Amino acid sequence: MTTALTDYLTRLSDSITQQKPSRLSKLFNQTSDPIQHVLRALHSETRGKVEKNYLANVIHRRGTALGLEDEWKTIVLERVWAGWMEENESWIEAYESQKLCINTYIRYISNNPSTCTSWVLPPLYTLLRDLQTLSSNASSEHFRREATSNNNNNNNALTTTSGGDIGLYEESTARIIQSAFKLCVSDRSNPPTLSLRKGVYKTASCLMGWYFKIDRTNLSKQLVRAVNSDPTLPKLESYKMADRVTWSYYLGLLAFxxxxxxxxxxxxxxxxxxxxxxxxRNQELILKHLIPARLRLGLFPSPHLLAQYPKIERLYGKFIAAIRVGDVKAYDRALERLQSGEIAEEASTVEADADAGAGGMGMDQEMDVEVDGMGVDVGVWMALERGREVCLRGLMRGVWIACDKESRIPISAFKLALRHQGIEVDEDEAECLVAGMIWKGYMKGYISHEKRTVVLAKSGPFPALSKRVKPTGG
Incomplete structure (x- = not known):
């Protein structure tokens, strides 16, 4: 084990001295050969029984011989110990060590601005990625421990206190990513080519993705304001395209x-x-949100595009087909399939990482952030429910065309059109639907309640969806 650790520390010392970010990132990566080699040596020498104090003493002796500063010894100790705890599925202990490792790393960078320039960023991303992975597992372990404790106390259900702590580690992770973001944005001493500000949009995107994961959308809005309001930041156009694409994706998701x-x-x-x-995978994730956002604007993906993404076609194909012909009943059936999980099961193989692939969503693979899968999240569900209005508009426009585009159409005509599709409503309900369409700007006109007639505008009674005048909240 001492040989493996000595080799690890030597490689780490060389990476620091030579300022080699890719090498240091690999040394920090839980799944990389260097870490795994140390963990195998630990297991072989101690037969699986390792004391942290013993490991600390070995790292201190070997690190001192190599001239490593105390902070680096702490970083190595906590990183290796986190890996050891992860191998043994002690997720809470692994998380706490990884957290201490990152906090020490950030503090060291802050205290050494002249030597810790932009080369230290990729290793930071690696550490953050592994922390995110550990976070959910630590929360699950915390939940299991609380559940076991409650069961031992003969409680039939979890208490509010135990349930309220489930997001403890996710919240802690958000604070650590925020510290990384602040570290980057506050660097004003180094020139642009070496500045930590190169990592502003990457860490901001990482933080935004994590806020989505833990359902803190309000904090995402604050983060965007903080980035946009800083006049000293370099222009977004000066950053790598990968970072710009990721940031644009998250801005779009926030608006969606x-x-x-x-x-x-x-x-x-x-x-x-x-x-x-x-x-x-990133293209599919973007399309998952882009398509429903554009449906309400009357913009449809081409058949050629859908053919390239079968999972997207399975998710949205029936909605698109229903809107094209104004088939409200078919749209409702598609919503029912979505609600039942049938569509989600068909498309469940799409991964939910917002950043997989260097340059794709902008994050290197060292910084994957789960947002949601190809299943139904709240944003998609609400967008598709709003999309039903577009489908209903199509049906009513079809009635208008069938009536030779007359400006006066009886409410009963809309009722009959709905009945033809298998939707039973009385005239009062049909009138309410028409009134809703007028109020939301999908139709121009008014209702003569006494005559049970819709009086449509002679010019443009069905405005283009992109030009409709929306009411507040519509």
Whole structure:
């Protein structure tokens, strides 16, 4: 074990001295050969029984001989111990060691601004990625421990206190990523080519993705304001395309979840157009949100595009077909399939990482952030429910065309059209549906309640979806 650790520490010392970010990143990566070699040696020498104090003494002696500073010894100790705890599925202990490792690394960078320039960023991303992986496992272990404790106390159900702590480690992870972001944004001493500010958008995107994961959308908005309001930051155009694509994706996702379809479509469309052709998972993830955002604007993906992404076609194909012909019943059936999980099961193989693939969503593979899968998240569900209005507009426009585009159409005509599709409503309900369409700007006109007639505008009674006048909240 001492030989393996000596080799590890020697390689780490050389990476620091020579400022080799890729080598240092590999040394920090849980799945890499250097870490795994040390862990195998630990297991072989101690037969699986390792004391942290013993490991600390070995690292201190060998590290001192190599001239490593105390902070680096702590970083190595906590990183190796986190790996050892992870191998033994002691997730809470692994998480706490990884957290201490990162905090020490960030503190060391802050205290040594002249030598810790932009080369220290890739190793930081590696450490953050592994922390994110450990976070969910640590929370699950915490939940299991609390559940066992409650069961031992003869409680029939989990208490509110135990349930409220489930996100403890996710919240802690958010604070650590925020520290990394602040570290980058606060570097004003180094020139642009060496500045930690090169990592501003990468860490900001990482933090935004994590906020989505833990359902802290309000913090995402604050983060965007903080980035946009800093006049000293280099222009976004000066950053790598990978970082810009990721940032645009998250801006689009934020707007999408707020129901701002036009804004979301702009950001997501920009990200999709510039996403690397080989980053298929990222393209699918963008399309998952881009398509429903654009449906309300009357913009449909081409059959050629859908044919290239079968999972996306399975997810949205029936919705698109229903909107094209104004088939509200078919749209409702598609919503029911989505709600039952049938569609999600068909498309469940799409991964949910927002950053897989260097340059794809902008994050190197060292920094994957799970947001949601190809299943139904709240944002997608709400967007598709709003999309039903577009389908209903299509049906009502079809009635208008069938009535030779007359300006006066009886409510009963809309009722009959719905009945023809298998949707039974009385005239009062049909009138309410028409009134809703008028109020939301899908139709121009008014209702004569006494005559049970819709009086449509003679010019443009069905405005283009991109030009409709939306009511507040519509």
């Amino acid at each position: 979840r707020a129901g701002e379809d036009e804004v979301a479509g702009g950001h997501l469309g920009w990200a999709f157009e510039r996403c690397l052709a080989g980053s298929r």
